[in-house]
């Protein structure tokens with residue numbers, strides 16, 4: 001408001017009154033205020049003030065809705081029906097189409113710029129606050145207001161364009177999986193099935209075409225989503241984009257889905273085999289499976305049906321390793337020893353590629369932030385939710401969702 005006062009005194013506009021204006025029909029003393037009220041500058045100011053009030057009201061309403069979403073979210077069945085199978089598929093028609101127009105990772109670029117700007121802004125605010133408000137209280141208030149507006153808008157966009165999927169029905173409910181305990185026998189049964197898939201689809205060196213395999217994972221996703229959801233299937237981006245080697249791996253992360261843009265990205269430093277399994281995980285996120293365990297399990301389940309042996313092999317190997325890790329020492333050693341040498345070599349390469357870039361302290365920091373983020377979205381186990389993926393896969397296997405693809 002004070003800006004308006006500074007930008008004009010109103011005096012010059014009195015002389016600019018239109019000669020045929022209604023105020024001229026009366027005497028001079030009463031005409032001047034009326035002319036002021038109807039002068040173009042005053043009308044523009046009023047409109048601007050009204051717009052500002054409307055924007056403020058909209059922002060307050062949005063903020064209240066966000067707090068309500070956070071504190072008292074609607075039941076998962078309602079979110080599933082209205083959002084995940086209603087609003088979200090429509091929105092993906094827009095986000096996927098726009099994302100496919102450009103090959104560079106646009107969302108990732110925005111995050112990188114934000115990653116540079118946010119700490120700088122936070123530092124400036126902190127410095128202003130520590131200097132004891134005066135001598136620049138207006139500046140401090142302006143920056144605080146900007147940060148608050150940006151936070152409300154970004155969180156609102158995040159929820160609307162993807163984040164609401166965190167509150168949908170879990171995969172167990174969607175697929176009707178059992179709730180039986182996970183025993184060593186059930187884990188072994190899954191591991192033996194995956195070993196069968198690994199041995200059968202073990203790709204010859206000339207058959208390892210990562211791009212073709214990645215495309216096969218996407219095709220498999222489209223088929224699966226169509227069968228599961230019919231017309232409610234979301235539209236997937238055509239490709240998983242890459243960020244420079246190490247950009248994510250330094251933080252101990254292989255890939256991510258950039259919310260709002262709905263853009264799946266993977267680190268270019270990954271080994272090909274690890275990259276395929278990561279791409280399947282990110283496509284599952286893009287399909288609306290927000291939870292980490294849900295995305296892991298759906299990525300593997302769908303990847304195992306991909307029309308390319310290398311894609312199936314990569315997904316089976318990743319799940320096999322996680323399954324073996326969940327078993328006790330002797331069982332684990334025995335299972336890993338049963339792998340073909342080529343598969344053990346692939347696991348080594350995947351591990352070496354990750355370790356090449358990983359910085360422990362950044363990885364710990366990222367893990368802590370990710371844990372807080374997941375809990376804020378209703379994933380009560382935080383990063384521990386990743387381990388639920390094997391539970392889901394064991395139950396999906398028992399329910400007949402994991403089958404060898406006919407070749």
Ligand SMILES: [Zn+2]
Nearest residue numbers: 281285292295
């Ligand atoms: Zn994920």
